[in-house]
Amino acid sequence: MITIAERTGFSISTVSRVLNGKAQKYRIADQTVKTITEEARKCNYQPNLTAQSLRTKRTNTIGLMVPSIDNPFFANIANVIIHEARLYKYTVILIDSMENEKDEREGIDSLMSRNIDGIIIVPCGRDAHSLEEAATRTPIVLIDRYFPETTLPYVSTDNYLGSYNATRMLLESGHRKIRCIQGPPSSITTIERVRGYSEALQSYGIKDGGMVSGTDFSIQNGYVETKLALAGPEPPTAIFALSNTILLGTLKAVEEAGLNVPDDLSVISFDNYTYLDFLSPAITRVNQPIEEMGILAVKILLQALKNNEPSHTQILLPPNIIVRNSVRLLQDRDVPLRSAVLGDG
Template sequence: MTTIRDVAARAGVSVATVSRVLNGSGYVGKDTEIRVKKAIQELNYRPNTVARSLANRKTGTIAVILPDIMNPFFSELARAVEDTARDGGFTVIFCNSDDLGTREQHYIEVLRQKYIDGIIFASNSMGEDDIVYMNENRIPIVVLDRAPGKSGCTVIRSQNAAGAVMAVRHLMETGCRKIAHIAGPGELITAQERLRGYRKAVKGFTWFDESLIVPGHFSIRGGERAVSGLLERHPDVDGIFAGNDLMAIGALKALQRMGRKIPRDISLCGFDGVEMSEWTEPELTTIAQPIYEMGRKAATHLIARIRGKAVKEDILELDVRLVERNSTRRRKN
């Protein structure tokens, strides 16, 4: 088996020089680097990654903690993270927390013991104490989409409140005169921001009532259940803004079972822009987040931190856009 000493002998350099080339650390002249890489190729040398990780506590592995990998939003995020990490030479481990704080804490401890180089969080249950813990233990982290109130780390998310305003105004422009909101879990910052945007857009209208806001729990089943109670109280609702696409799809199913025509009777708009929103009949109008870009930026920022580069610990909000489809198209008044 070829060893690092064999590579050093072939290139005519020290073992330390080969190590610097392999780890990308320390100064190595360009000509020397070329000789070392040529020797590695000629000898088909494969570094012992286990030994390297024990020596420098780096494994070339990052972890992503997700609340629900079955949610297509998080699946699309995960794909972007994996693509970007692979291009940067990193392997990705995915952990599904099922929105359970105890499971997330277990993952954090296990990952720390295994010398994971960094963690991307898209978990609902993450709190400020978790960030403090990881900062104290020098674990590079990036938070995706759902940040605690005081982040203390890099947070990448989209413009949730602005997107909600965009959705409601679009429904109004298509002729809707009484618009309800199916909201996500109240403890999540994303749901809070989308609700805030809805309130801002409907503020001052005489038709608005608090009972037009119903919980949907960011799930298809939640969206289905929300519609039934909503229309019992407000049979004249002609527009619904759902806080994510899954709830909108559930609402669509329930409305169709009730015999409501979309968009003739009720217009419907979701939020996220997941691929599934194109598969419904009619196709779902949505406020699309740049999901792939969010995942790419999260991985890029984390890798930069792992490599010791200065990264501003701040909240980065990405633009959203309206994707108009048949669930809201009607003759404008």
Template sequence: MAAATIKDVAREARVSVASVSRALNGGGGVTAATSARIHAAAERLQYIPHAAARMLITRRTHTIGALLPDLYGEFFSELIRGIDLAARACGLHLLVSSSHGGAAEAAAAVRSMQGRVDGLLILSERVDATFLRANLPKALPVVLLNSAVSGPAFHVLNIDNHGGAVAMVRHLLQAGHRSVALIAGPPGNFDASERERGYREAMAKHAPRAALTVVAGDFTEESGYRAGHELLARARRPRAVFAANDMMAVGCLAAFKDAGVRVPEDIALAGFDDIPIARYVTPALTTVRVRIADFGRLALERLADVVEHPGQESPSADTPGFEIVVRDTCGGTRPEENS
């Protein structure tokens, strides 16, 4: 038997479809008595409004789309978690679409989401302003995550890469380490460049006379391992190393272990992200934790706001908080761990 429609409910409750719609959607204009009769009828028939029909007439899908490059690893797991939680809180559905390497794929994904979503959450390296303008109807609300595109045209939400890096480098310096080297992230990457900027800025401010040491990396464990060996081979070893993300720090730690260099006695080490593994390597990794789930939540709330009140003011620079999580790899004083 096919699902009950609004007409069935109307017939059952001996009213018109209009009254059913009004009673069920709460928009007044219905006697308490009839409303009760309608609700009873709906309950009896197990009536569930047909979402598509409602979308069609309302032009609202109550769904937001999340466009991600790939959801491999803990970062995206946490991100989606935060987004999902917030979506549920806002009464919105979440349509995810990930794993598009190329711009063409991303374009196809965007296009296929047309009309299924009220707004779009986009986190992708490939996506820049021109791409967006080419592939998006400008009516569709969009919030960009961790994106280099700026300007008042789009809403952007970034992790505090810069602030976190500054805080960590300052922490290392204040722990007594004179020189801090950086293992950088991949060249084109926005997060990577922001973290490097933070490193340079903090060094310039708090250790203006120290030499800057930057070795290349690409956010992978292997690149961290290589970078670790490269640092050890240098004439003047740094006293501390700040890896632009945790995976590289883990690789670097392995390199130090293999070389018989003690951490943190011989050299201090810190990462960025606070992935779960950071807690379990030995010694446990000092890192900067960014509240990824909060990040996702903020992004969705912002998008929901834009969807609800279109044509509002230009983007505010909201960022989720971060914390320096001091564990065993950085030496110096060790405040309590904030779990």
């Protein structure tokens, strides 16, 4: 700023006010602003963010933590959040907790040490205590996953509704032996999806809760569990994969078994990606409103920062089913396809 002041002939205080966006407040002439900003550009001037943060108590930085960045679903969430935050001139620091509670806690501490303004997180832990404690120091918004009993704000899909409707679609197509391959059993997304699956079965008089197996949202999990299911004494006529990564493993196992989708085995996936329309056959799936989730999470966090008080906003967004060609209609179907799907008015 001293250099710019010397080259333009204006005082250091005038240069400082212009470069800090306070020209209008101090009624600095437009020509003066133009001269100073052009000289700053020539000098490749960059503001000292550390000094600014000490003065404003803000760093314009958001922490984002996801449990697996190589999972396309979480990569998409990160993409939406980074894009939305940029619209408000916020930088995002991304951390992968790798589905590990210890790494999650260390990641939170690391973000705190960098004086970030707030955190958006897909939690991997089983309870909210550590995050609720952290939220007393820095605003935190949960996305995708949340805790049933918490005051922390969150934005997620209504996983129960999506799973219930997908399972009913299989049931109404005549399927009774429906294998459900789940993600992490402690995750609220898994819990709610399995609940929707189980209650849909119960609505058809299937009381034993169905066939649920699996441990995580991985391709390997889908592959192994499908192998075991197809080799069992009562192989399923349909598989409900609770994520697209699980689905990919399922499709590989089905191919190796010499079976065909949907002629030999019907398949539905949770999550929507364009590439599913380019598989043969195109896959029927539950579509989560990822873009809306990311936008809402950023807005809730920024509103908390603006108001300087914690938010308690908790939102579940309804998913919808994209019908394609991976479900076969069996001969013993009981009712018309859409009659009992929740939300079909």
